[in-house]
Amino acid sequence: METMQAMRERRSVRHYTSKAVEPEKLNAVLESVRLVPSRHNDQNIRCIVVRDPAVKKAIHEQANTQPMVEEADTLLAFVATDALDFVMPCGQYGYTADMYLALGYAILAAADQGLDSCIVCAFEETAVKKILNVPCECRIPCMAVIGYGDDPSPRKVKKELDQLISYEAF
Template sequence: MDVSEAIQKRRSIRKYQGRQIEEEKLDRVLEAGRLAPSARNLQEWKFVIVRDEARRKRIAEAAKGQTFVGEAPVVIAACATVTDYVMTCGQLTYPIDLAIAVDHMTLKAVEEGLGTCWIGAFYEEEVKKVLNIPPEVRVVALLPIGYPDESPNPRPRKEMEEIVAFETW
């Protein structure tokens, strides 16, 4: 599968089969995140892998009760370890860098026959308690991952003319 196909096939999966993810597949998904670019090559991330069912259920509660989060066989908490670096343009690097890394993982997951759903709706302090994450670290995203048990249709997308401008606004 090439990147274009993975981009086109990716869907937010909220229903997972009960089967476990093979270690090699999970390793390849994590490797895709590890290889992502980051500002000044800071690589300011740590990925906490959660397999324990009770802990996954607690994370689902912290994710505003989205039960499907805990039903995935694995949840990845994407965390930023450097949270104060600001680029010349005035933006913090960590949300951008972690977004790139998580997106790499979502696309690799598709290639591996797995599904994910990017979760940004969660109570960070609750997730940090469940996973014993230090106070100075930020949880940027949760990524439940598993074999899909649904095949959602593509969501509507705007036309290129609506989102692209050449040379000037």
């Protein structure tokens, strides 16, 4: 699929069938995480792939019991591993930018592979870290589920370009 087509066709899918994601498709998604830009190319990321139903169930309980967390074949947790106190000159924490960019690549790569996905940010980070055995100094800003959707809800309407874009100044 072309990149623009993947962007147009992707939407957040919140219910899933039990169909497993094929290894080559999962690898393509994970390869996108390997290739993603990061500050100084440091790649201070550990992307944890969660497919064990018991672990997904435990995380589901710490993620507002969002059904997709249990239903989807695969959950990806984006763990920031180092340089967590680095603040960019613009005032933003570098690691959140790195993790969200990786998340964006992953959901786009999933769409490219014909997979559905949804971002998961409503979760108890401390509890999820414990479940996944993540060292306490690391952070998990975001997660995503990927799989085969069973959710007929329509694609969201997006604002027109002229509502979002201006040139040269605000």
